[in-house]
Amino acid sequence: MSSPLSRLFDPKTIAVVGASQQRDKAGYQLLEGLQPFPGKLYPVNPRATEIQGLRAYPSLAAIPEPVDLVLLAVPQVAAPAVLREAADVRAGAAMIVSGGFGETGAEGQKLQDEIAAICKAGGVRLLGPNTSGFCVPPKRLYASFLPTLQEIAPGPIAIVAQSGGINISAAFEAHAQGRGLALAVGLGNAPDIGFADVLAHLAADPDVKAIALHLEGVPRGRALYDTLRATTERTPVAALAVGRADIGAFAQSHTGNLMGNFALTRAMLRQAGAVVVDTIGDLIDAAHALSRARLPAKQRPGVGILTGQAGSGLLILDTLKTAGVAVPEIAPATVKKIEALLPPMTYMKNPVDTGRPEKTFGAAMQALAADPAIDAVLVNALYEPASMTPVEDVAGALPAGKAILFSSGGTAGSVGPVFEGLEALGVATFTTPDRAARAMTALDADARARARRGDHSAVQRGNTLPAGALDEDAAKSLVETFGIRTPRRIVCADRPAVRAAFAKLGAPAVVKVLDAAITHKTEVGGVHVNLRDNAALNAALDAIDRIPGRHRYLVEEQAKPGVELIVGGLNDPSYGPSVLVGLGGIAAEALGDVAMRLAPLSAAEAEDMLDELRGKKLLDGFRGAPAANRAALVQAIVAVGRLMAAHPEIRELDLNPVRAYPDGVLALDAVVVVGG
Secondary structure (H helix, E strand, O other), rough: OOOOOOHHHHEEEEEEEEEOOOOOOOHHHHHHHHOOOEEEEEEEOOOOOOOOOOEEEEEOOOOOOOOOOOEEOOOHHEEEEEHHHHHHHOEEEEEEEOOOOHHHHHHHHHHHHHHHHHHHOOEEEEOOOOOOOEHHHEEEEEEEEOHHHHHOEEEEEEEEOHHHHHHHHHHHHHHOOOOOOEEEEEEOOOOOOOOHHHHHHHHHHOOEEEEEEEEEEOOHHHHHHHHHHHHHHOEEEEEEEOOOOOOHHHHHOOHHOOOOHHHHHHHHHHOOEEEEEOOHHHHHHHHHHHHHHHOOOOOOEEEEEEOEEEEEEEHHHHHHOOOEEEEOOOOOOHHHHHHHOOOOOOOOOEEEEEEOOOOHHHHHHHHHHHOOOOOOEEOOOOOOOOOOHHHHHHHOOOOOOOOOOEEEEOOHHHHHHHHHHHHHOOOHHHHOOOHHHHHHHHHHHHHHHHHHOOOOOOOOOOOOOOOOEEHHHHHHHHHHOOOOOOOOOEOOOOOHHHHHHHHHHHOEEEEEOOOOOOOHHHHHEEEEEEOOOHHHHHHHHHHHHHOOOEEEEEEOOOOOEEEEEEEEEEEEOOEEEEEEEEEEOOOHHHHHOHHHHHHEOHHHHHHHHHHHOOOHHHHHHHHHHHOOHHHHHHHHHHHHHHHHOOOEEEEEEEEEEEEEEEEEEEEEOEEEEEOO
């Protein structure tokens, strides 16, 4: 396989600049870790002629053949000179393990910018700085200051971590669980090689069956999203995102306050098709399960549970149902088959509880796996050699297009050979039922993500809007052009015009202050509702006139009660145009019950946003209230996405509240802030 990163991850020659004979130096450890490498190794140190049994060279230029990869184990101030020499000898890639660059402040950032510019001008791809390095076990390449990485075996999982420490931790967790790796890389500060580069490299490798991704801050989020979306079409991805940061002073509207970077990162990952997890252990387990089996794209895959112990079965069932995984009842014909195999006191509808495993355990597994409602089976049983033959049982229960995960407990000597046999069949194995259950939720999430993946039709750019905040009338006129309904309204310059508008629209009516500089009108006494006569109208106008500044008035028909939501948009510095939806208007800000996606988005993705809301039952006619028109809500969410994509100059858009009715939706207020 050849890619732009081939000279980094598949080099034929490697030079270690700063190689050392002192065991406590990074230059010693890097060279020691590379000893299994089958290609050529060149230590570079002007004060040595031999290091670790290898001839040492005084410089890169003195090496007698082209160098693919240069590893730097030198102080950060020496890095620019080494990289200039690497460019002069036409090296393909370089890696800097040392810190002291952009993570340390302004001076470090200046140095990092310098080395990035040197590499770009010289055609040298740069990994790091501030990274623990990488390993490619299938090629016996361990480019890290931790030589113990040599113990990690080849396998189908690739780890791509922002943090070098997390990269190493995840790699050793995979090793502890017996999972082999195709690649494990820590990106570090990543002024050059980032997530998008490595994902594109991995997506083209047929030997990589699943990717485990770790994210912190994401400076080029839209590029990552585009690459990740393309990657998950072919290769499943599990992702762990950390870094709960907010956007501080960037936010003016409710939307801005609700849409933090961390939440948007997790939403982006799901929208791109990745399976989002919360721990390193779950990251490796999810990647392992996905490397062994990938369910067909389906919105509600059915999972069957076969357990030899009721307590473990309950734990599995609880985990799956809490995650929203479908555990359907099996067909009467399947139940009849299983009844003939098991004692009458066991539960047989799904989960299927066999009691203690018997010799009929395998036949029950096969019957459950063959049920038409079942797409995957999670098998759990303590291993009892006298009554179980798991490898043979599973081999006979693997219908095409279905998956089996196997969980069992026992000593390494007894269970180990069983697991090896199952893994050879392509069945992911786990030592505890809860880990197996969480891995099954990963298979489910991956199948659902591919089922809801929609085509994003191209959005034509609109005319650039003038910088600053739009007043409410202008903001509503803008959203109306994208098909979002608003109440009938009349803009008025003085009181006589207000009275005429009041007479025309009829009571009850709403009068608001109209001023682009006032974002939150209610807080300054600028919104007055349920006006039914001239006395109430005059009182409202008196209150508005007490607000400092010169204002106009907005008179609107009063909307009938309905379910209230907030629908908003934000142009994130990293991810670009984004969309948010939450229940309860202002309550969404207090409760944080919101869902997010990048714009533009498909109708399927908008549906998924509504399903994510904890208060989604309110949309279905809670306690006798009329149900909201979900189709109209979906259309409004998609419309906001199209608007944000068409006008990337919009900094924030806030429709709050949006009222949902059985016959459609109505945006009662609109805030649009352009630029800044």
